[in-house]
Amino acid sequence: MTASKLIRPIIDVEQSYIEALHEYHAEGRYKEKDIQMISSDFDTYVELLHKDIGHPEIPQDSWVEPVPQTVLWLIKDNEYFGTLNIRHRLNWHLERWGGHITFIIRPSKRGMGFGKKILQKGLPVAQMLGVDKALLTVPLERPRAERIIEFCGGVYQDTTTETEKFDPCKRYWINCT
Helix, strand or coil, X not given: CCCCEEECCCHHXXXXXXXXXXXXXXXXXXXXXCHHHHHHCHHHHHHHHCCCECCCCCCCCCCCCCCCEEEEEEEECCEEEEEEEEECCCCCCHHXXXXXXXXXXXXXXXXXXXXXXXXXXXXXHHHHCXXXXXXXXXXXXXXXXXXXXXXXXXXXXXXXXXXXXXXXXXXXEEECX
């Protein structure tokens, strides 16, 4: 067994990534990701993730200013374990409902410390991208993510209010240095 690595997406983990998408779909997440489309041309999908435009399969609302975003995958023993997204800067929307960093661990790998690992490994990368202090936002129904952020040094700022389109979330600041 090898140590986990936080790296740019690679085609070598296609099978485990597709399996993880099925796990995410089963819990109602990442429904916008079309598994059929992604698996039919995985090489192109991975190539697009390297362009620092975030997730090309997720439609952007025209009223939201696009922000450069680096996508990283947590890999262990040539298997996909999770995704960490680093937004290089914030727009007005991300200041409330998104933040600089988001992360997710595939359901079958949760509760094993990989949430802490992905965030700990991602903070120095965020700093290299020019983010010294990162905002992370957490939906109210995700206490496990809150504990991970606090464990890694995150400090609670406030909770956003619900809007017509967005649920409230807790906002945390964390030093990337």
